[in-house]
Amino acid sequence: MTLIASEPIGDDAEIPALPLWLGLAGLAPFIGLALVVALHGPDLPGFDAGRALRAYGAVILSFLGGAHWGLALRHPAPDTRAALYLGAMVPPLWAWAGLLTGGAAGLGMVALGLAAQGVVDGLASTGFAAPRWYPRFRLLLAALATIATAAAAAVIGSQQGWVS
Numbered sequence: 103m104t105l106i107a108s109e110p111i112g113d114d115a116e117i118p119a120l121p122l123w124l125g126l127a128g129l130a131p132f133i134g135l136a137l138v139v140a141l142h143g144p145d146l147p148g149f150d151a152g153r154a155l156r157a158y159g160a161v162i163l164s165f166l167g168g169a170h171w172g173l174a175l176r177h178p179a180p181d182t183r184a185a186l187y188l189g190a191m192v193p194p195l196w197a198w199a200g201l202l203t204g205g206a207a208g209l210g211m212v213a214l215g216l217a218a219q220g221v222v223d224g225l226a227s228t229g230f231a232a233p234r235w236y237p238r239f240r241l242l243l244a245a246l247a248t249i250a251t252a253a254a255a256a257v258i259g260s261q262q263g264w265v266s
Contacts (some may be wrong), residue, residue, distance in 0.1 A: 114233035125243050129250075136250035145256050152209060152258050159251050160197035166219050169191035173230045186230055193219050199237045213251035220244020229233035231263035 135155035144152030167190045174186030193215055200211035223232075223240035 106194050108134040112232055114235060117235040117239050120240065125239060128162065129243060129246050131155070131249040136254040139254040139257050144254075145202065145259060151256060152205070155251060155254050156201060156204070156209050156212055159209075159216060159247070160194075162247065163197035163212065163215050163219065166223070167191060170230070173227075173232060176256045177231055189222070205261055206255045208253035209251060209258060213248050215252060217246055217248040222249065 132155065135158065136148065138151040139155065142151070144150060170186050170190035172195075174183045174190060177183045177186060196215040196218075197212060198248050200208040200215065202208070203211055220240055220243070223244065224237045227236050227240065228234060
């Protein structure tokens with residue numbers, strides 16, 4: 103028998119240790135760069151923490167789009183497969199727009215993209231044949247990444263006179 107994405111392997115209610123630790127480790131750049139922005143401003147000599155955070159967020163949004171593409175590859179329902187393929191393109195395109203926008207506005211766009219993708223994954227991913235643990239996992243990671251990114255955007259925006 104060939105396994106497809108909609109066939110859970112064993113008990114899929116608990117978040118496996120490896121994805122949990124990798125996901126939490128993936129939060130380190132969000133939190134670390136947001137702290138650098140908050141404590142030192144976005145521009146350290148030779149290093150733009152706001153730009154680095156925007157780029158990392160864009161990479162993660164692209165990765166999340168790829169995760170949906172992967173779910174689509176083996177989904178048994180053609181309509182769901184098509185929706186997943188189309189939806190998988192939204193996060194990287196949104197992230198790219200945030201990179202092109204730059205500054206606090208671009209960082210805010212990345213934060214909004216992280217939040218939106220977290221909501222999609224939290225509410226709909228089990229219908230996409232993801233394991234049952236995936237929505238909780240994604241909501242946790244998305245919430246923390248969004249808070250860090252939005253906070254950095256607010257700090258940069260206040261320094262640019264956009265937020266008072």
